[in-house]
Every structure is written in structure tokens, then in C-alpha cells.
Amino acid sequence: MAYQVNGSTVEHDEEGYITNLDEWSKELADTIAESENIEMNEEHWEVVNFLRDYYEEYQIAPAVRVLIKSIKKSMGPEKGNNKYMYELFPYGPAKQACKIAGLPKPTGCV
Amino acid sequence: MSVTKKFLYVNRKAPYGTIYALESLEVVLIGAAFEQDVSLAFLDDGVFQLTKGQDTKGIGVKNFSPTFRALGDYEVTKLYIEQESLDERGLTKDDLQEIVYEDEDDDWAEKPSIRVVNRAEMAAIMADQDVVLSF
Numbered sequence: 001m002a003y004q005v006n007g008s009t010v011e012h013d014e015e016g017y018i019t020n021l022d023e024w025s026k027e028l029a030d031t032i033a034e035s036e037n038i039e040m041n042e043e044h045w046e047v048v049n050f051l052r053d054y055y056e057e058y059q060i061a062p063a064v065r066v067l068i069k070s071i072k073k074s075m076g077p078e079k080g081n082n083k084y085m086y087e088l089f090p091y092g093p094a095k096q097a098c099k100i101a102g103l104p105k106p107t108g109c110v
Numbered sequence: 111m112s113v114t115k116k117f118l119y120v121n122r123k124a125p126y127g128t129i130y131a132l133e134s135l136e137v138v139l140i141g142a143a144f145e146q147d148v149s150l151a152f153l154d155d156g157v158f159q160l161t162k163g164q165d166t167k168g169i170g171v172k173n174f175s176p177t178f179r180a181l182g183d184y185e186v187t188k189l190y191i192e193q194e195s196l197d198e199r200g201l202t203k204d205d206l207q208e209i210v211y212e213d214e215d216d217d218w219a220e221k222p223s224i225r226v227v228n229r230a231e232m233a234a235i236m237a238d239q240d241v242v243l244s245f
Contacts, residue, residue, distance in 0.1 A: 059177050060180050066184055107136060
């Protein structure tokens with residue numbers, strides 16, 4: 001199973017998470033988002049970039065409640081809440097946003 | 111109403127070479143969702159898990175030591191290190207990475223998660239638990 005981006009092939013697992021994290025690109029993010037029926041806008045990118053920074057610092061994709069709490073801390077309560085985050089990523093902010101960000105499935109998402 | 115139990119995860123092995131250390135950390139992070147009273151203990155070679163400046167390039171595995179710094183986000187804020195285990199390996203508290211959590215009840219003040227205790231104190235901490243998981 002693989003995504004096709006600009007003529008190159010990026011492997012992913014059965015749930016759509018890419019296998020080699022180094023193969024991520026912004027174009028790939030758009031492709032993954034499309035397969036999730038999400039049209040990326042600035043708000044989506046803000047979360048995706050936040051997750052990539054979080055992974056860079058802690059080497060971990062955070063669980064959804066940790067993600068929302070951390071967003072609240074860094075961007076304020078108008079963004080760090082369930083309603084806002086689920087409007088952006090209806091099938092789970094951590095799961096979908098991590099997939100688009102090219103990260104592993106979040107640790108602690110049961 | 112659910113009952114909160116005291117869980118202690120005991121880490122005795124060096125971070126790499128076996129899968130125990132990483133598995134333990136993953137269980138802690140997954141288990142954190144269940145809102146129990148979680149503590150971690152580090153003794154014997156387990157104290158090496160928290161040393162700073164780890165570099166795993168030469169052995170081709172992921173350096174997961176930065177993940178310990180995310181424990182505070184998961185509300186895991188008690189990391190007990192045994193003083194004797196540090197001493198026996200020529201380590202001091204300064205060889206360990208700094209791990210902090212933000213105390214919600216104290217205006218999000220940053221507080222240290224690492225608490226160095228002696229062997230007798232560690233025994234008392236273990237005796238005080240409902241569940242002890244050894245890795």
C-alpha cells in the first residue's frame with residue numbers, strides 16, 4: 001500500500017500511516033489529507049506543524065487529550081478544545097493529524 | 111465511581127540492548143489514559159535510562175530518552191531514582207536529564223519530576239503500591 005506523490009511512491013501501513021518518516025513532504029501531507037477527505041487550510045497546518053514540532057522534541061506522537069491540552073497551552077482555549085479540534089479533524093484530531101503529519105499512530109490512543 | 115489504584119512501574123534494565131525499557135515507557139504512556147496514580151522507579155542499570163546526552167546513532171535504534179520529558183503532559187509526575195544504584199555506577203543526579211511537570215494546582219509552575227531516594231525509601235514506596243509492574 002502506498003501514496004503517489006509527484007511520481008514517487010511512499011509506502012504506508014494498513015491504516016495509512018507512512019512507514020518511513022523521512023519520506024514526508026508538504027505535498028504528501030496534502031495527498032494523505034485528500035484520502036481522509038480533508039482539505040488542508042491554515043488551521044489544519046497549524047495543528048500538523050505543532051505535532052511535527054512535538055515529535056521532534058519528544059520523539060512521540062501524543063495521545064489526543066495530551067494534544068488538545070498542549071494546543072490549549074500554546075495557542076489558547078479557543079483552539080485547545082474538543083469542538084475546534086474535531087471540526088478540523090472529524091475522525092480524531094490526533095489520529096488524522098498525525099497521519100497527515102507523517103508521524104506514527106499516537107501513543108496512548110486506545 | 112472508579113477506584114484509583116497506585117501503580118508503580120519498576121525499571122531495572124539499561125535503555126538499549128533489550129526491549130524492556132522502551133516497552134515499559136510505552137505501557138506507562140498507554141496506561142496513563144486510565145487516570146490511575148502512576149509512579150516510575152529506576153534502579154540497578156535502569157538508572158541509565160534517564161542519563162542525558164544519549165546518542166544511539168552507532169547502534170541504529172531510536173533514542174527514546176526525550177520521551178521521558180513528555181511524561182508530565184501525560185500527568186505522570188513521580189520518577190523515583192535509587193541513590194545507591196547511581197552511586198554503584200559512578201553517576202550523580204547531574205548525569206540525569208532534567209524532567210519537569212507543570213503543576214495545575216500551583217498556577218502551572220514547573221516542578222521537577224525526578225526524586226532521588228535511598229534504598230529504604232524505595233522499599234517503602236514499593237510497599238505502598240496496589241500494583242507493581244517490573245521491567
